[in-house]
Amino acid sequence: MSTIGDAWAYLTDPLSWVGSHGMFGTALDGSLRFQQDSIVALTLEHLYMSFAAVGIAAAVALPLGLWLGHIRRGGGVTTVVSNVSRAMPTLALLTLFSASAIGFGNRAVIIAAALFAFPPILTNTFTGMADVDADVREAAFGQGMTRLQVALRVELPLAVPLIAAGLRTSTTQTVATVPLAALVAGGGLGVIINTGVATQRYGQVLAGGVLIAVLCLGIDALLARAQRAVTPAPLRRAAVVAA
Template sequence: MNGFSDALIYLNDPFNWTRRDGILDLLGEHLGISAVAVLAAVVLAVPVGVLLGTTGRGAGPVVVLSNVSRAVPTLALLTLFAVSPIGFGNRATTIALAVFAIPPVLTNTFVGMRGVDPDVREAARAMGMGRRQVVLRAELPLAMPLVMTGIRTAAVQVVATAGLAALVGGGGLGRIVNLGFGQQNYGLVVAGAILVAGLALLTELLLVVLSWLVTPGPRRLPALVARNRPPSAVPEPTAAGVPL
């Protein structure tokens, strides 16, 4: 319990948040590394997933390779980068995290595009849409829930893993954990872990809301749908308990 109490004391001290290289500075650096990595993965993986999903060519090997790449630890990539021209620091961490984020985005985009009803494509073509319009205006919006699920999964994984930047001379909230281990101060370790976990949960929440906003159709929460359901949709029991 001493570690948790020390962590709370550390987190409740405003100086630890506002000082130079304090929590706010490390948080901004952590978010910057994560955002660049996820954005790079989206820019690379979504177009490839859309292309494979619409054509079906070479999809099997790419998706298998994508799934196998999940087994490669990010720390192993950072070790390889350390002995390469990429070197240490935030750049190496960003590249490694982008590689880590590509598989879920690519796989979910491919599955989402392949799951679009063929009748939708035919109806879009019958309306005079070209191939690009069919993809962008008909198929991609229907695949968006799965695409956003992949992006959300990748983002949460990246935010939770970006703390490894501290092991290769980078920044981010992992520096608090690294400093705690170096000083054998477990209060710092717990404080850093709380910050990273909280940021990952907040990322999940924000992307769930974003997924809900970009999903086509009536965007209503299940509770609101049940509340707004017409009374006639639910049969009313008679005195004998049997609906009319």
């Protein structure tokens, strides 16, 4: 089992963590560059790309989902969006973007990942808002609350568990999608695997797979805790079912 030995050697070599030229450098245009031979730098780049993508997706999907859920329309649209996104291969979007005006590299990856991060947030926000008990809504309106107050003070708190579940699904999925960036000259932990395959160092490939798997499981476990923390105790059972 020399492959496992190689993987172990790669993972225990301090140089593979901090890189042979340090972790950060300067790109040609003077911007910060994550060195591609350092696990630490690649992990940071991976997280930066993931959170940028989820941030963009959430900035659009949250308000849209809140609004559509509040007026209780557009359920069909959200279903279609999530179905199409499942059929669309990530690689197709990545290669399409790379060959278009967007160009190679991290920007194409962040935009593509944001598109895939969008549907879970939208669907869950919509469902969370639209599934609030009609009687509760009625009662809030009856007390003289305005539409905005009903949406933000009554529906939103009740929808928080589902919204948190959506953000978690979306983030985990994005962290899992970003490795593909390596195929279109982007960064992130996928680079380790891609370089390993290209140079036939299968120990490194194995190590890269382990690193990505650990990162994904870790992020998911962390977000599971966060999701539990923002969910009020009486709503926890419901949230587990919906996750």
